[in-house]
Amino acid sequence: MSSEENEELLVERAKTDPATFGLLYQRYVSRIYNYVYYRTGNHHDAEDLTARTFYYALSNIERYQSRGVPFSAWLYRIAHNQVANWHRDRSRRKVIALDELIIASHRRVIPESLIEAQEERGVLRKAIGRLPPERQQLLILKFTTELSNAEIGQVMGRSESAIKSLYHRTLLVLREELASGTDKDKDIEMG
């Protein structure tokens, strides 16, 4: 039996058995938390929205029908909606303060010897933070989840080919950003 079939059986059982829903929760809680964390930028809201995501999933699991959409994509879609509501409620479009939040999350684990590398990452984080929300979301889904392009497309309401194309264009923009940042640094040094 494939893992997809196994998961479908679990989901069907979870519709009537709370303990099985608990198994699904344990399987996905960290992944959903990661996604929400990088979309909100702080642990407090990440916990709140992760909890809301699973409460909603539990209340609506009877309505879930696979039809080619895996349970994980359904969960990420719920999380995505929770995050969208969160941004709307607060009217703050600062989707990810990546530069701030990642520095904060790794401050304790990165030793002094890696400061230079950390600075380089800081440039990248700032560049990511300047991307439109949709592109930030794509990078987060791409690198913090195990979703396929098709599944990411289901979460973001786009086709698989559109996701591939958006990913490519996003990397091009980031490369430009990094190159221009490097050039500016050189100008400063030369000047």
Next chain:
Amino acid sequence: MEDRVLQETMDSQANGLSVSDENQGLHTAGISGSHSELESLMVVAEKVKNALLPVEPSPAFVRGLHRNLLAMAGRNRPRTPAYARRGLLIGAAALGSALSLGIIAYVIRARASARAETPVHG
């Protein structure tokens, strides 16, 4: 290099980065200088992956939410599952329809027999 090929290659690399961290740094190896476009994008992808390192929720939060979800499930879970409720509903509707048809047939028959038994005057 065509955009589509580039997209596919970048996508494969990203999937590789997502699946295993052990292979980081190996994805750009073996790409010749003529593929510098691809190579530079792969380097950017690896940097993004490194910037989005996994974060762990606190164990207390995970345990607490698990407990709350199970409690909520115990309170709200209907005793009969959806498919069973749907079956009951369909069964009840079918029974109701059959009963209605039976009553209508009975009434028609009763009227017909009453008409037949009524003596013809005159």
